[in-house]
Amino acid sequence: MKPILFTFLLLLAYSSQAQSDRYTEAMKKNLAAFGAAKTTADFQAVANTFERIGDAEKTQWLPYYYAGLSLSTAGWSDPNLDKDANSTRINALCDKAETIEKNAEIYALRNMSATQQMMVDPQTRWQTYGQQASAFLQSGLKLDPDNPRLYYLQGESVMNTPEAFGGGKAKAKPIFEKAVELFKKEQPKPMYPHWGQERAEEELAKCQ
């Protein structure tokens, strides 16, 4: 009897381990696919897979976050992508993520989504989407004042604003410095986002 019981318990333990391993496996596999993605079609397929994982798991915000991040990356690299439709999707994924947990990473993603919509027509849209984008960064900082990605995104915004309008490299420099400092101190949990350090260092170099 003992061996059967033992085997049974082992199988039970293995199957629940397999469940969470199944999630981790799927996430790791898709994160690799995310890293390898090149075209908009690739990014959309990766986003669809992340969304699938999130819908099946129901208790994890990371899959929805990465789905949004994948679409956002497509938004930065593809000039022909319909930014309004793309951002509508990213915002819907952020909403799904926030039903599980509200945090600074999702606010950073919302900021990028709003910024991409503003860039469609900056002269008319800076008052709506531009204001929304900075409001998201502020909300993120309230939750986590040490998140390096929020400082990196603010630095980008300031650097791309003309000097005559209160922006420019000199104003952006201290923000990038803080971002790099926070990146160095960051110790992210497994699978948690930790992107941006290289970009922040590049932008800081441009400001010197």
Added chain:
Amino acid sequence: MLSFSGIQKITNQYITRILLFIGCLFFIQAALSQTVITGKIKDGRGHPVPGVSITIKNSFDGATSDSSGNYQFSTSDTGSRQITVSSIGYRPLEQPILLEGKSIRLDLQLREEPNEMKAVTITAGSFSAGDSKRGAVLSSLDVATTAGSNADITAALKTLPGAQQVGEQEGLFVRGGTSQETKQFIDGSLVNNPYYTSVPDISTRGRFSPFLFKGTVFSTGGYSALYGQALSSVVLLESIDLPEKSEVDASISPIVVGVGTQQLAANKKSSWGISYNYVNVGLYFGLVKQQPDYFRLPQFHSGDANFRFKTKSGGMVKYYTTFNYNQMGLRRPDLDSPGLKNAFDLGNHNWYNNLSWREYLKNGWKMNLSASYSTNLDDISQQVQGANNEAHFYSDSIFWMKNKNFTLKNRQDLAQTRAVFEKKLGGLSALRFGGEYWYNYNPFTYQDTARTLRDNMFAGFVETDIYLTNELAAKIGLRYEYSSLIRKSDLAPRISLAYKTGKDAQISAAYGIFYQKAENQQLFYTPDLGFTRATHYILNYQKMTKDQMFRVEAYYKKYRDLIKTEPVNYYYFNYNNSGSAEAKGIEFFWRDKKTFENFDYWISYSYLDTKRDYLNYPGEITPNFASKNTVSIVMKRFFTDWKTGFNLTYTYASGRPYYNFMINSSGKYYTADQGHTKDYHSLNFSMEYVPSIGKTNPKTFVVLFASMSNVLGYHPVYGYNYSFSGQNRQAIEPPANRFYFVGCFLSWGVDRTQDAINNNL
């Protein structure tokens, strides 16, 4: 008998076999339950749809369709599950699927979701302006910064195709129609006197500032059944809702000073505002010589107030009132007698009120109620004067001189109520219906003869928007009007269609019949004149992206029952409806904001071929307000380093015909003299310097504005006025060759934004 160790051995073998069996089961289970699902996703027209997400519900398994719409994936789930298919722009699909380890071929068809952002809009015959309007051609800032407009809405609309360049009269002359054939509406209510009262042959500007409005639709024909009594076109102005924040503003210039405030409640649900402006051209006329001799310098007082609040269900109530008083007097040489002058004096009081309420009702109904009341009093007199400004009087036999001494008082009151109900019918389709009532009261005193005109007009209308697909839309409407004064009614159909031919491109067509009462000045003498009528046929093609727009439109208008004057004798005539006209043409519009950096320009070209027999015209001839070819080129460039924008507008119009009609011995009008004026050119310049742009939390927002009209110093001739004998004529020219303006606009607002980032550094 088995030994103990023997029993153990058998038990062990038994256990091992069970384990092996269970293990095999799992293995077989795993191998058996790999179901491979393959298929193709297409849309309603059979085109493949890429990027679609196909998922086994509550599972990680699924795939994304490729560029040919094909997908394939395998799943180890078994049993009856649900497969979900979703993609932006399409209705999501969910259906049951049985997973038994066999391969499944599943082709699916997605149906498009009605999408307002992508749906076609009916554009035949209209241009929209405004920040939120889709398909808007001009933003509200465009209207203010177009060189030559000096923030007058009509002047900015004249740079669009369809409007003629008539410099000596206010109003919009659209596609062969007179300025009375274009009417202006604010939030659905007719504006009875949209322009300041003018002196003959000098045009005035509109009464309303473009900053009061968030949207403008300039329809050059084929407009909706919701509006009527305008044979050619309508200008639909939509007032702003609540302001962004509270502010105080002031304007200072040599011609006008003004101050005002808008206060937004702390809960952002209501606002009120007042403002006062005073115009006095004394200083300006002292510096820039004007041709007429002004014995009473133009002065304008105007004040306005507004109150707005949001209702509980997301609706909006708005009230706006404005009061204007203006006066001026000028002398110009008399045409019939050299050495004599005509002294024209006018005073005007105008009070305009507009109340509107839009509300969302249950079950998808929307309601728009509005009411307006305006009263306008013109006090006008003219006198023939000699060299020392002394009055000259004439006997009845010299009636052409005697008629130049007159006084008149003209009071025009209009009270109006209107209700429009709208119901969304599924997708983007909608049904609209409603009615309006206008009460017109017009007492008119000329010399010592008083006449009064009262009219009760009723109108009912129904219209439906039918979206057959995202690509094909139709708007069908019917309008009924009745006037108690002329005791006549009309029924006018309006139909328009739009079809999306490709990404960003569409064709649009419109047909409609339009009726308009005769003018009050004609109805005083012949109160049973019937409605005048015009039938429009319009076809257009347009391609529009975020930064560029190309549009070509062709039209044909047939008029009948136009008002003709029949002379009874030299100073008395009858009116009848025997006139007719025809207008046809083609127009082009191109706007480009992207080809040149920070440079925005648009080009309008209008070709108009029109003939008209109305009033005292002897037959169907080209009217004196029509130019065959009109071109407008508007350019704007903003230099961010200098925070300054420069704007230039060049306008060309081919010469207009001029006529002198006289009455012959058989009592009929004939053309005593005619010709074409020289071509019209004008180059206008303006600039704005905005030092506070880009400053975070500026306490004061400043705009310095300067403009100069007619940079090239061209001397236009709009037409000719003839003496009674027909022997002398005088060119109709602008009162001054150039108009200069310099002004400073200041705005102080309460800035509520915070900058947490700066605090964290």
